[in-house]
Amino acid sequence: MAISLDLDSQSLILLDNGGGDVGIGDSGGGGLNVGTGDVSGGGTSNTTAAAAEQIEEFIAEGGGSLPIVYGEHLIAGILVLHKFTLGTPNTSIIIVALGDGQGNGGQHGEWEGAVAVYYAGEALSVSPDGSTAGYRFANGFISTGVASGPQQVDAFHSTGLAYSGTAIIAVKLPDATANAEDRPDKLRGRYKGRRIFDYDATGRRLGAAAYSTDPARIALDRLLAYYEHKFPNDLTLAQRLMEEKVDWESWKIWSNYNVSTISWDPGTGAGNIARFEGNIVFTGDIILADAFDQICAAAGAWWQDDGEQIIFLPPTDREPVHHFNESNILSAPIIRPTDLRERPNYFIAEFRDFDDPYLGTVSVEVRRDALIKQVGEIKSVRVFPAMKQSQAQRLLERQARLEADNPTTCTITADETSIHLLPGDFVTVSHPVPGWTYQRCLVLSVSISSAEDGADTCEFILQAINDSLYSDFAHTARQEALTP
């Protein structure tokens, strides 16, 4: 039997007894390419960033998926009602579905609210009734009555539906606009997505769901959704299974780390911002592992599945959990520095700037000039979800440290004392072949071979890490907004 895990895929491979060893991508030291950006970084964010673009596209014909939205996004939505009445003046009522609220199951997940709503670029105001032009937001609660309880039928279309479980925006266009044209497709808004639960370090739920962009809470919301979708008629069981699945101590450390503030100047003077936020959206089917990948990538974090529980790890330096030396290494390490020509040295990240009211796309870059002088520019372009410039810069610097600054990987075959290691752990290595004495390494992949008639052996791909991978200070002030 052989088991194989790697940081890139979180995969686990078991082979039959006597079935021979299986390497990771296939061993020899170079199987796992850190430079893909998929080691909880740039590459894994691409899907989330693409999803954020999808929800800016107006869907007029129905049939679209109702997205699962966390944090703030610019959304066009799915047109679900358009009622135009000729008259003096004309009236135009538009109802747009923004995304799934409590309809995703579990009696939670309603949205926080609308930040700003625009028609053809003009800001609309909140309408207090069914006759004044403007917008009215519905959070996506499960409706219990037409004119009572949460998510009632909207006054703009009082004979219509409540759109139970769906976050919607109902708009009555201003008279001048309705007289000029009859188009529902110029509606855009910036909205705050799902309210989610918080938990303490023992897994006890803390109060009611509340709006949060903490990636740790987002990850648990999807984990809870997994069990709620699996057991839709037994939410108590779903909650219990979720609680059993999480290593709460590590989760709480990660959550506290994300929400802790750091100092940064967004262009209006230095202030405090949350260290990591997740403005993440899912627009299609996705399995739990991929959802975790995308959520963790926005925070530079890692997740591990130890066989029974999910462990979340922040990007901080952690204590080594194992020491490799000649007494437990079975064959000499194979050392492979990444070829300089394959090592990115110019990193570019595109992202939606959270501090821009319209979430416009901007980019940041990190260069390694010493490497560029040697081999020229080897660019690596990534796309992050919406975030503050500070977060994008810190994440990109972390990618550069992973992919450019620490190029040496090492393949080690060791005895069964290392069977507890998981990708994402830190270890130390002392061995005369690479000349290492307590060299700190990141575990990239694990392959465990077990046989009923012999000792278990473990093969690892490690990455030598010579400095911290993450810094709170790897950011610069944002250019202040200027008036032309």
Added chain:
Amino acid sequence: MDLLSRKDKQIESHTTLQVSINNADLTRNYYFASAQLMILGATWQPQLRQGSQIRANLARASDQATVDLQNVDTEIGLEFLSLGSLLYGSTAKIGRYWRDLQSGVDFHKVLLTGPIVGLQVDEQVVRVTAVSEPYANLSVGATRRAALSCQWNFRDPSTCQYAGTLLTCNFLLNHTDGCEGRHGTPLKRAKFGAFAYLSSKSRLKTI
């Protein structure tokens, strides 16, 4: 771990499989290993013939475990077949067990937990297939669509919330076999889980 790091160790090791069925209809646990074992008070039957097999590739394919249990006496096969659909979705735990032959100290580590997704029975073996939970084919993404017909699971207590005597629904808003017949007017307009105006005047006007 201390056991494994001892230099004078003489260890036997085994693969283990635990199958847990826990739902409203049945609660049952099965314990199998490649030798008869006592772990945490449970007896693990020596029916496991072939070590687990889990495969994944670097493109994030499902982690999958395949475990062979002996079925020469056909007992396990008949037992699992009698469970029918209850077996699918039950939880499998695949692990390794180590025991120091000198001191008797033992150690058990679960390597994969996830739902059973496949069962194959022949006269030699019962082959059980499981996937690890994060890779189970159960979407946690956007699953509901903007559609005309109601998408709630009928009688789902958190969405549809119908708790009457009728046991079927055709998911249409104004139909006596649908929302009208279950929730009635006007409550159906609050309870309906879809977008009935999609095909009326809601389409984008092209100028």
